[in-house]
Each structure stands twice: as C-alpha cells, then as structure tokens.
Amino acid sequence: MLRLTSQIVRNQNSLVAINASRCLATAAKLNEAPPKKPKADKAIAPNKSFVANFFRGKVESSQVFPYPYNLTEEERETLSMVIDPVTRFFVDVNDPLKNDDAANIDQNTMDALWELGAFAIQVPTELGGMGANNTQYGRLCQIVGANDLGVGITIGAHQSIGFKGILLYGTDEQKKKYLPQLSTGKVGAAFALTEPASGSDAASIRSRAVLSPDGKHYILNGSKIWISNGGWANIMTVFAKTEVTDPNTGEKKDKITAFVVERGFGGVTNGPPEKKMGIKCSNTAEVYFEDTKIPVENVLGGVGNGFKVAMNILNNGRFGMAASLSGTMAACIKKAAEHASNRVQFGKKIEEYGAIQEKLARMALHQYATESMAFMISSNMDAGSKDYHLEAAISKVFASESAWFVCDEAIQILGGMGYMKQTGLEKVLRDLRIFRIFEGSNDILRLFVALSGIQFAGAHLKELQRALKNPANNLGLLFKEVSKRAYRKAGIGGVDFTGSVDSSLADSAKLIGQSIDAFGQTVESLLVKYGKNIIDQQFLLKCLADQAIDIYASACVLSRCSRSIEQGLESVEHEKLLTKAWCTEAAERFISNNKKIHDTRYTTIYPKYTQISKNICAAQGVANSNPLNV
Numbered sequence: 001m002l003r004l005t006s007q008i009v010r011n012q013n014s015l016v017a018i019n020a021s022r023c024l025a026t027a028a029k030l031n032e033a034p035p036k037k038p039k040a041d042k043a044i045a046p047n048k049s050f051v052a053n054f055f056r057g058k059v060e061s062s063q064v065f066p067y068p069y070n071l072t073e074e075e076r077e078t079l080s081m082v083i084d085p086v087t088r089f090f091v092d093v094n095d096p097l098k099n100d101d102a103a104n105i106d107q108n109t110m111d112a113l114w115e116l117g118a119f120a121i122q123v124p125t126e127l128g129g130m131g132a133n134n135t136q137y138g139r140l141c142q143i144v145g146a147n148d149l150g151v152g153i154t155i156g157a158h159q160s161i162g163f164k165g166i167l168l169y170g171t172d173e174q175k176k177k178y179l180p181q182l183s184t185g186k187v188g189a190a191f192a193l194t195e196p197a198s199g200s201d202a203a204s205i206r207s208r209a210v211l212s213p214d215g216k217h218y219i220l221n222g223s224k225i226w227i228s229n230g231g232w233a234n235i236m237t238v239f240a241k242t243e244v245t246d247p248n249t250g251e252k253k254d255k256i257t258a259f260v261v262e263r264g265f266g267g268v269t270n271g272p273p274e275k276k277m278g279i280k281c282s283n284t285a286e287v288y289f290e291d292t293k294i295p296v297e298n299v300l301g302g303v304g305n306g307f308k309v310a311m312n313i314l315n316n317g318r319f320g321m322a323a324s325l326s327g328t329m330a331a332c333i334k335k336a337a338e339h340a341s342n343r344v345q346f347g348k349k350i351e352e353y354g355a356i357q358e359k360l361a362r363m364a365l366h367q368y369a370t371e372s373m374a375f376m377i378s379s380n381m382d383a384g385s386k387d388y389h390l391e392a393a394i395s396k397v398f399a400s401e402s403a404w405f406v407c408d409e410a411i412q413i414l415g416g417m418g419y420m421k422q423t424g425l426e427k428v429l430r431d432l433r434i435f436r437i438f439e440g441s442n443d444i445l446r447l448f449v450a451l452s453g454i455q456f457a458g459a460h461l462k463e464l465q466r467a468l469k470n471p472a473n474n475l476g477l478l479f480k481e482v483s484k485r486a487y488r489k490a491g492i493g494g495v496d497f498t499g500s501v502d503s504s505l506a507d508s509a510k511l512i513g514q515s516i517d518a519f520g521q522t523v524e525s526l527l528v529k530y531g532k533n534i535i536d537q538q539f540l541l542k543c544l545a546d547q548a549i550d551i552y553a554s555a556c557v558l559s560r561c562s563r564s565i566e567q568g569l570e571s572v573e574h575e576k577l578l579t580k581a582w583c584t585e586a587a588e589r590f591i592s593n594n595k596k597i598h599d600t601r602y603t604t605i606y607p608k609y610t611q612i613s614k615n616i617c618a619a620q621g622v623a624n625s626n627p628l629n630v
C-alpha cells in the first residue's frame, strides 16, 4: 500500500524553504535570473472534498455548510409512504433472534422482503425498483440497521455492492437485461472480489479471464472467498485479471476487469454457508469459477478498468453502512434508556447516577455525529458530487467503531440483562464486529484517508514550489501563500466559520477552526520531514486519519445543528448540547493526536512497538515468561 504515495511530491526537502520570509527571498532571487521553463505537470484536478482540502489547512465548505437540505417535498412524501410498511415488516414478519438461531432467513420472510421492494431500493422505477435516491436509501437503511443487521447485509450485499456496478457502469443493454430480474424476479446478486490470497490488497487477485480465440467470450477461472449471498446469488459482479495491450506501446499487461457473471454460464459453484460470529442469517460462501464462459458484452466498465470499478462501487455504498449503523445505535440507546429509567439500585433509578449519565450522553454523541455524517454524504452524492470518497471512508470507519462502542455501553448499562440473549444486544454486538473488518478494513481505510489527503496536499505544495521558480507569473498565488503564513506566524487569521455556523456555536466552531489550522501545518511538516517515505510511517498516518475523522465529524455536527437552529426544530436545545460536547471532546482528541505525531515522549514509543511486535512474532506468541517462571 499504496502506490499513490509514489506520486507524492518528490524532493520534499526543498519545501522547507516555504515560509513567509524565505518565500519572498527565494522569489526575489529567482527574479534575478530568467526562470527555467517549468516542467509540465499534471494539473491538480479541482476537488470539492472538505476532507481533502483540510489536509492543506484550507476550508472548502461547499459540501459541508450549510447542511444540505436532504429531500424535496415529493421525495419526503414518497419516503414516508415506504417507511410505514418497512417498519411493519420488522414488527410483524421478521424475527431477528430466530434468523440468528437458524443462521438463515426463511422463505416467508425473504418473500416479504422481495414484495416490499427491499432488494431494489435504488433501481429506477422503470426497471422495476423503488427509484430512491441516496438520502431516501439511507433513511431506509437506518430502519433496517435498527432491527436486523443480518437482514441488512443480505439486502445490502445484493444492491449496495452486488449489482451497484450495473447501476453505475452498466450499458443500457446490461441495465435492461439484469436490473428488472434483480429487482422483482427474486434473483440475487453478489460482489465477488476477495480471494484466499487477496483481502485488503485488492489489486493482487489471481482469478483470470482469458479472451477466446474468436474474441466472443472470456473464459474465467478462479475462486473467491467470503462472498455475501455467494450461496444463492445467480448474478455476480466478478473481478479477474485480464491481459490488456497498451495501444501506444503494444506492451501487454495484466489488469483487472469487472464482469457480470450469470450462474447459468456454467462452471459456477459454491461452498457451504460459512459459520460466523455474527450476521449469521446472511449467507456467506466461497464461489468457484471453472472455465466459465462470459460473453464479451458482459464486461462492466471497460476492459482493464476493474480496479477503479471495484473501488468506486465500494466508495458509493459506504455511506449506507453509516446510515444503517446510526439506526443500530439509536436502537441500542433506546434499550439502554428504557432500562436506565426503570432500574432502581441503591434507592435511586440508575439514570440518576453520573456514571450512567456519562455513558448515555457519549452514546448519543456518537449516534448524532454518525447520522449527521451519513446524511451529509448522501445529500452531496444526490447533488451530483464526485468528491466524496474520503468522507465515505471516514463515515464507514467512524460508524463501525461508534456502533461497537454504543452497543457495548448499552450492554454495560443493562448489566447481566444485557448479556442475556433474549435482550437482543449480544446478537447486535456479534453482528457489529464484522463492520470494522469488511468493505475495506478500518486500518486500511485509515491509511487510504491519510495517504490520499497527503497526496492532495503534496500536489498543492508542489504547485507552490513550481510557482517559486517562476514568481513573475505567479504573484497572486505567492502573495496569498506568503500572507497566510505571515498571519499564521503572528497568530492572527486562520480558519474562521463565522457566517457558516450559528453564533451560539461560535466557541465550538473556533475549536475546529484551530484544529484545521494545526492539521494543515502538521501535514506540511510531515511532508517536509519524510517526503514520499511518509508511506512507511503508519503510526503517524493513523494519528492523521484519526484527526481527520474528528475534524470531519465536528464539521458535520456543527453544520447540522446550525440548520436545526435555523429551522427551529423542537430538539434544538438538545442538539446544541450534543454539538458543544462533541466538539470539545473532538478538539481534545485532536490535540492528543498532535502530540502523538510531534512529541518525542510519544514518538519514541513507536520503535518500541515495532520491536515488541517483532519479538512476539519471532516467539510466535507472548515473548516473556510468566511471573512464576514455571
């Protein structure tokens, strides 16, 4: 991981020169001699991502402030018409504990889900689906997440990744052929990427598809593991290596291609359902392809483009996980609150004890932040944004860790009762564990966020470096940069959210402004210090990702609360409390992470971690003897 860092600014040491005084001095010096023609470089693509931009200490607020107004009146009405039957399905038909015990969803329940249209929420109505946008889909995901995550994965694997490629990249013919049967024909879909030797390193898959001599088919061989719906899906989006010839050089290379594969093409088999810790009712199986003959028309998104197709399918669906888990958290909070306001111990309801109050409050902070993020992202996607990948990755990491925390705390509040199966929380905790692992493990997504952000900031620094070589043509850019740095040095200016955030939240907004300022400086200092070798600094990259998560969550919360104030929502005072408490906590964590990056009291721990880990691996377990030495 990750090839992208190879593009991070080369010769980073020269960036040390970028500060207010040296910038001017360098500019003046360069003015004496005729500037060399700058080397042509790829222009930096415009990027509206709030997260990518704050990696260079800049606020690009268009996707965050004001909080996007989610739905039109008509969309809201359509959604409310669907909410009722979906809710009733979970009350009247679905039994999560029965599904869990049986490790299966019975036919009646599956039929009811198909009848609800739950397998085709975002398919256009003319192709048999519900025609929901991302925000409407997210709201329905919340209900599913509040009730049964196993059912959620069954319908999610089908549409969020299984056939999402056809929606995003399919030709008209592919859409017309496949989407109606996947929407109403009770035909299941699956997404087949992971292989025995290829998990997080998705580019290393070994399945191979070879073009037939007549050029009409690809012959696919390979095996996939842990495929959700793999035991019953009849249509799969499958990724395999194909030989691609570079049209310019004639060079042959292996590149990944995505295919729509029907079980009926032949040679497709699957293993038995995997026995899992959680989401037991969702089917997970190995899938094997042996000389499977795929018509060339079933290539999805172009030959050789499969890696991008896979990444973008995953990017596109990640906010759905955040939406679902905000529903899960709400359900856990409900159980915890009901218990806390009824259970009497030591003569008082336990809700009156500070220890319980802190738990409930912090559970609510995480739920509010996750929900604010999920619908911020869905609304931006609905508005046509293409720059949401980092935000979506953050939402998946944040939601999965928050939901784990919230469910665990709910169990703690319920005590012995929480540990009992009948309460339903132990199933939720088991179900939740996988969310930190699949769809891009949280560790990998943290690196993805940090390195992508650094790459973006690095490209801008490189631009500045080029401008310094040719100051006459770049006066505007240079003076802007020089004054920004001079103001920063004098402790004035910096990121200011006045006007974007309600004045009653100004103190909280100031905290995240300070974090963004400090973050831009931290990223720049790391680029200067490590250059492209930053890729090897995973201890630091994790801290950066955590800082990015805290800043983004704070911005979402501030923006949502400001909108609630503007709309005069009933819950406004409660939301203000959540927002203020969240921003204070997040700012404190930010400072602590900055110490972990800059302060030698922390950074000297990292080589120790490395050595301890090496010792453990060498010993194949605990590397010290027990205190009794027997």
Ligand code: MYA
Pocket (backbone or CB within 6 Å): 001, 002, 003, 004, 005, 141, 144, 145, 148, 149, 151, 152, 153, 156, 157, 160, 161, 191, 193, 194, 199, 200, 201, 202, 203, 228, 307, 308, 311, 312, 314, 315, 317, 320, 321, 324, 389, 437, 438, 439, 440, 441, 444, 448
């Ligand atoms: S499905 C399996 C999930 N598997 C993964 O997520 C794999 C994780 N691995 C990766 O994401 C990649 O391999 C990483 C890149 C990130 C490690 N968006 O050199 P590179 C571009 C756009 O960095 P690598 C499952 O779990 C990059 O810019 N582009 O790549 C099912 C570069 O482009 P260029 C991206 O080092 C669970 C090129 O690719 C992205 O190999 C079931 C190469 O980049 C990106 N993200 O590693 C869930 N990443 O060449 C059910 C890279 O142009 C769902 N690139 O510069 C249910 C949901 C609903 C919930 C409902 C519940 C109720």
